[in-house]
Amino acid sequence: MEIREAGKGDCALLANLIRDSFKEVAERFDLTRENAPTHPYFCTEDWVESALDKGVRFFIMVINGSPCGCVGVEKGGDRKFFMERLAVLPECRGLGFGEALVQHALTVAKKAGARDLLIGVISGELKLLDWYRGLGFVEVGRKHFEHLPFQVVFMSHKLSASRKLADN
Numbered sequence: 006m007e008i009r010e011a012g013k014g015d016c017a018l019l020a021n022l023i024r025d026s027f028k029e030v031a032e033r034f035d036l037t038r039e040n041a042p043t044h045p046y047f048c049t050e051d052w053v054e055s056a057l058d059k060g061v062r063f064f065i066m067v068i069n070g071s072p073c074g075c076v077g078v079e080k081g082g083d084r085k086f087f088m089e090r091l092a093v094l095p096e097c098r099g100l101g102f103g104e105a106l107v108q109h110a111l112t113v114a115k116k117a118g119a120r121d122l123l124i125g126v127i128s129g130e131l132k133l134l135d136w137y138r139g140l141g142f143v144e145v146g147r148k149h150f151e152h153l154p155f156q157v158v159f160m161s162h163k164l165s166a167s168r169k170l171a172d173n
Contacts, residue, residue, distance in 0.1 A: 006066065006067070006068055006102075006105065007066070007067045008065070008066050008105070008106065009064065009067065010064055011057075011063035011064060012057075013054065015063070015065060016051075016054045016057070017050050018065065019048075019053045019063055019065070019075055020048050020049055020050045020053050022065070022072055022074065022075050022092050023053075023090050024045070024048050025095075026045075026092035026094055027044065027046040029095065030044075034127065034129065034154070034155060035154075036154070040153075041152075041153055041154060043152070043153075045092065056077060056079075060079060061078065061079040062079075063076070063078075063090070064077075064106065064109055064110070066093075066105065066106055073093060073102055074091075074102050074103065074106055075090065075091075075092050076089075076090065076092070076106040076110045077091075078113050078114055078122075080119075083120075084118060084120040085119065085121045086114040086117065087123050087124070088107070088110045088122050088124045089124075091103065091107065091124075093106070104140060107140055110122060111162060111164060120163070120165065121164065122161070122162045123159060123160070123162075124137065124142065124159070124161075125159055126157065126158045126160060127155045127157065127158075128147060128158045134158060142160040142161065143161060144158055144159070144160055146158075
């Protein structure tokens with residue numbers, strides 16, 4: 006298993022990984038370009054390039070020479086960082102790759118001086134919310150955005166309290 010930082014030459018690969026990983030979610034929640042234009046299933050190369058230009062750092066997980074997932078980490082204010090576009094291809098799920106990508110994002114954020122790593126999750130993703138709780142994330146708020154057909158749950162992971170990071 007290798008996790009490498011992505012560059013501008015990886016925009017198409019990242020967009021495909023993200024779209025392919027979020028297809029099932031978009032179908033399950035009936036998301037369309039009209040009702041959820043910013044959902045990861047509609048990710049394009051331009052979105053990824055724009056995110057890289059904005060300072061988002063993307064990391065690609067490669068297993069036996071094949072990309073199987075990715076995650077983005079963005080610096081926010083007040084020592085808060087954001088994890089975004091955590092994506093694992095359907096055929097690679099259940100093997101610990103998602104957790105490895107989250108742990109990588111936590112490590113990157115902590116090394117960059119973050120105190121908290123924040124994420125947003127569709128409120129109806131109950132299994133995913135429980136999965137994040139199991140990794141040490143706690144709910145810090147909920148919000149319904151006018152441009153989205155679902156409520157977003159915001160979660161935070163305090164980096165100073167991360168037991169798993171202390172073991173690395």
